[in-house]
Amino acid sequence: MSVVLENKLHISDSTELARVEEQISKKKAALLFESGYLHTLQAGTLDSLLEIHRYLFDEIYDFAGKIRGINIAKGNFRFASVMYLRAALDHIEKMPQSTFDEIVEKYVEMNVAHPFREGNGRSTRIWLDLILKQELNMVVDWSRIDKDDYLLAMERSPIKDIEIKHLLKGALTDKINDREVYMKGIDYSYYYEGYTVYKAEEL
DSSP states (O other): OOOOOOOTTOOOOHHHHHHHHHHHHHHHHHHHHHTSGGGGSOTTOHHHHHHHHHHHHTTTOTTTTSOOOSEEEETTEEOOOHHHHHHHHHHHHHSOOSSHHHHHHHHHHHHHHOOSSSOHHHHHHHHHHHHHHHHHSOEEOGGGSOHHHHHHHHHHTTTOOHHHHHHHHHTEESOTTOHHHHHHHHHGGGGOOOOEEEOGGGO
């Protein structure tokens, strides 16, 4: 039985929570784009990622915009340990982001860190596009990337990032102000669900 995350809406059914979370976060993601607020954030910083997450999920979770305080895993992959998470995030923030390769390497490291209890994919894809837009005047058209290919490439990216670079590079577009292109990154999110929590001594 899946554990239902504690939420501000007092929803106790995981399917219902997923449905409402999708509805609200998509609405907030659209507003983040349409209001122009997204473009007031400094691309590539930790603060900008925290603010994106807060904006998307503040109506749903108390942990919106906050770095997780528990260890999480998906399948057999364990994301950065809480013990080292803050140091890892400080390091990622300082990583260069002036070329496509540098930007994707930074994105891969942020995925390994997975700073939030939930909503990492949605937040980091928006964060990635913000960096690409500022540095290269490009964004990713997520509709041009097969979801299975993306998942496999991201799983392998900590060891070998050539696949994810190839996928993302092939999907770059100069439609940086296209709302539909932007929202495709949010639509991607509901393909991957379910973190497990583990204790430090299980490492």
